[in-house]
Amino acid sequence: MSATHKAGFVNIIGNPNVGKSTLMNALVGEKLSIITSKAQTTRHRIMGIVNGPDYQIVYSDTPGIIKPYYLLQENMMEYVESALADADILLYVTDVVEKLAKNPDYIEKLNRIEVPVLVVLNKIDKSSQAEVLSLMDQWHTMVPKAEIFPVSALEDFNLDSLLERILALLPASPPWFDKDQLTDKSLRFFASEIIREKIFLNYSKEIPYCMEVTVEEFLESQARYDIRAVISVMRDSQKGIIIGDKGSALKRVGTQARLDMEDFFQKKVFLELFVKVVPHWRENKTRLRRFGY
Secondary structure, eight states, X not given: OOOOOEEEEEEEEESTTSSHHHHHHHHHTSOOSOOOSSTTOOOSOEEEEEEETTXXXXXXXXXXXXXXXXXXXXXXXXXXXXXXXXXXXXXXXXXXXXXXXXXHHHHHHHHXXXXXXXXXXXXXXXXXXXXXXXXXXXXXXXXXXXEEEEOBTTTTBSHHHHHHHHHHHOOBOOOSSOTTOOBSXXXXXXXXXXXXXXXXXXXXXXXXXSOEEEEEEXXXXXSXXXXXXXXXXXXXXXXXXXXXXXXXXXXXXXXXXXXHHHHHHTSEEEEEEEEEEOTTGGGOXXXXXXXXX
16 A cells, blocks of 8 residues: 655745755756846746655745835735745745844744744855854754754755655645646746846846746747747836847847757747837736736
8 A cells, every 4th residue: 555645835935046946946856947146036936846656745936035115026025925824844045145134024934834944054065064053053043943954956965855854744635736747837937937037147237127028929839839029128228228239139138048948848949039118017017917926
């Protein structure tokens, strides 16, 4: 007789740039969350599903915790709150450089929450053993009920013991999703995320934070995917920067995105990119809903 099946939601929260997306991609074994060195790269809650014969772990990556200044950021913080509400196990990711007292509100929430909390102390490859031990002590003091796991998501260090603990804590439950499902998101979503990542990597200052990508056409034939996407910005000047001299900047983004998509989808991609101006979209409820927030 087979063992009891276990399944649950393992939700990842933390401040911007501590390595939440890198951690989820490493735990899932696929690049589902886009990663850049800029804060607020992740805007959605993205699920990555790991299946074994007698278990299913549903990881959730979430936007970094920030004080919201406009409606888009408020919506992003709602994803974090939803991750706190439906977690079976909560992974709070921090790293060796961030200030410990950065988010007193959330530390309080960690102490109040009824599910197991694992504090994942990331990027320990950038620190000394003495510093890591000192940080672990400090986290034990701040969140006494939590278990602390020092890891390096990038170097794949100590993730096996983290996974072991997650599996031990997972509640008995039938699977929440089909056992061959990798994520809750569509291929169309990943196409827009890949384009957005390339914009984060190729442009600086306010450009990445003032644009959104919408896939308006996603057609599959036997030979390839035909994808038509629109990059929405807030001002004409931003449109000019995105396009670049004689279209060179947009062409670079398109080429990088297409190559990544072909790798991700394992199929040829024909990609068309357009840029349009949508003033104040970050504050517009209807627009945000249309953009999937």
